Amino acid sequence: MKVLTLNFLTCAVKTCKASSDSFPLHPKDAELVHDDLEINPQLLVNVLPRLDWTALRTTSTELGFPELPEQPPSAETLEADEAMLKELHNLLVETQMMEGKLVCGHCGHEYAVREGIANFLLPSHLV
Amino acid sequence: MSRPEDTLAADIHYDDVEARKYTTSSRIKNIQASMSSRALELLNLQSPSLILDVGCGSGLSGEMLSSVPADEGGPHVWVGMDISASMLDVALQRDVDGDLLLADMGQGVPFRAGTFDAAISISAIQWLCNAESSETSPSGRLSRFFNGLYASLRRGGRAVCQFYPKNDAQRHMITAAAVKAGFGAGILEDDPETKNVKLYLVLTAGASVAGGKGQDITGVVKGMDGVDVLDSRRRGPKSGKGEIKKGSKIWILNKKEQMERKGKIVKATSKYTGRKRRVQF
Numbered sequence: 082m083k084v085l086t087l088n089f090l091t092c093a094v095k096t097c098k099a100s101s102d103s104f105p106l107h108p109k110d111a112e113l114v115h116d117d118l119e120i121n122p123q124l125l126v127n128v129l130p131r132l133d134w135t136a137l138r139t140t141s142t143e144l145g146f147p148e149l150p151e152q153p154p155s156a157e158t159l160e161a162d163e164a165m166l167k168e169l170h171n172l173l174v175e176t177q178m179m180e181g182k183l184v185c186g187h188c189g190h191e192y193a194v195r196e197g198i199a200n201f202l203l204p205s206h207l208v
Numbered sequence: 209m210s211r212p213e214d215t216l217a218a219d220i221h222y223d224d225v226e227a228r229k230y231t232t233s234s235r236i237k238n239i240q241a242s243m244s245s246r247a248l249e250l251l252n253l254q255s256p257s258l259i260l261d262v263g264c265g266s267g268l269s270g271e272m273l274s275s276v277p278a279d280e281g282g283p284h285v286w287v288g289m290d291i292s293a294s295m296l297d298v299a300l301q302r303d304v305d306g307d308l309l310l311a312d313m314g315q316g317v318p319f320r321a322g323t324f325d326a327a328i329s330i331s332a333i334q335w336l337c338n339a340e341s342s343e344t345s346p347s348g349r350l351s352r353f354f355n356g357l358y359a360s361l362r363r364g365g366r367a368v369c370q371f372y373p374k375n376d377a378q379r380h381m382i383t384a385a386a387v388k389a390g391f392g393a394g395i396l397e398d399d400p401e402t403k404n405v406k407l408y409l410v411l412t413a414g415a416s417v418a419g420g421k422g423q424d425i426t427g428v429v430k431g432m433d434g435v436d437v438l439d440s441r442r443r444g445p446k447s448g449k450g451e452i453k454k455g456s457k458i459w460i461l462n463k464k465e466q467m468e469r470k471g472k473i474v475k476a477t478s479k480y481t482g483r484k485r486r487v488q489f
Contacts, residue, residue, distance in 0.1 A: 082307050083307055085258075085285070086287055086307045089287075089319045089320055089323040090318060090319060090320075091318055091319060091320050092318065093311070093315060093316055093318035095316075104320050118305075121256050121283065121285070123255050123256045124255075124256035124257070124258070124284075124285055127255055127256060127257065127258075127325070128258055131258075131322060131323065131362070133320070174285070196300055197300070197307070197308065198293075198296055198300070198308045198309065198310055199308075199309050199310065200310045200311075201289075201309055201310060201311035201312075201315075201318055202291070202310060202311060202312055202315075203312075203315055205341065205343045205344065208315045208316070208344075208352075
């Protein structure tokens with residue numbers, strides 16, 4: 082489960098849809114793995130406007146990473162700055178959560194992560 | 209050969225044995241690969257994109273997404289969801305590049321609005337027409353899925369779902385649910401009328417800014433050759449009374465009822481009413 086995906090996952094419970102606390106999910110007891118993957122700069126530039134930067138800062142701090150700058154880089158600065166691209170690539174794509182739990186800030190539901198796969202199957206009374 | 213959807217639920221049917229059989233069969237791999245590339249063609253992605261693979265299974269279609277060469281707009285980053293843990297297990301063993309989610313698409317798509325550039329689904333969404341427990345209905349599952357999919361796609365994003373409807377009723381049910389969710393929808397039939405007909409449900413989520421004017425669903429296939437467009441929406445000036453052809457049997461029967469109501473004397477209706485007469489010459 083890449084950190085990139087964590088920036089987009091929300092709680093699946095129906096009642097959480099209206100709340101803003103259901104995003105982002107908070108990783109708990111997370112075990113991280115670092116994979117060496119080829120950098121895809123065009124994808125990072127493409128995804129940049131859709132990233133929720135505040136949520137990304139929260140997630141990266143919760144995972145134990147150094148704090149990210151307050152403002153996201155603009156598309157032009159990112160394209161030009163190779164070091165920044167590498168950093169973002171390292172955080173978003175190469176860092177993967179293998180084990181642990183993802184907790185919803187609104188309803189407290191915990192989604193288990195096993196071997197990198199998050200279990201989002203809900204019992205029918207929560208759907 | 210009976211359909212797997214008629215026998216068991218998706219997560220029970222695709223157990224470890226079946227998952228292994230499915231993924232090692234070269235025939236299935238070839239068919240899935242060709243359907244995935246057709247779907248990619250329909251998606252027409254120009255640059256590396258974030259894609260959702262619905263019913264990703266063991267990652268057969270996901271692999272195609274990861275290996276699109278740079279000159280064709282790739283490689284893409286994808287997130288897959290599937291209900292069968294065994295299939296996802298096989299995907300793990302094959303070391304796919306995409307993120308995997310164990311989830312039921314009939315419960316929705318748990319991503320925030322505007323996440324994905326595109327969505328792809330190969331041989332999966334017909335499973336939505338089966339509801340396993342009494343608490344859910346196929347229409348409920350279909351609407352939850354399509355609404356969730358619509359929200360999770362960015363404006364102008366496209367989704368291509370190859371599926372196997374059991375009959376026309378299922379086909380209409382699925383398409384109607386997609387349209388109700390707000391998608392612009394069209395169905396592409398490959399090899400129509402043959403045994404190997406493949407149906408692709410092509411959906412657009414809102415108007416695309418880059419497309420210019422005329423962002424109709426038919427714009428998706430405009431560049432492709434060998435595709436005939438059958439547009440059932442366009443109809444000429446419709447007659448006021450509706451579609452009953454004047455002189456036909458239904459028209460005759462309606463007229464007789466009308467006269468009877470007026471109080472006129474009308475001959476009794478029999479099997480000879482409105483029957484085609486023998487050609488006199």
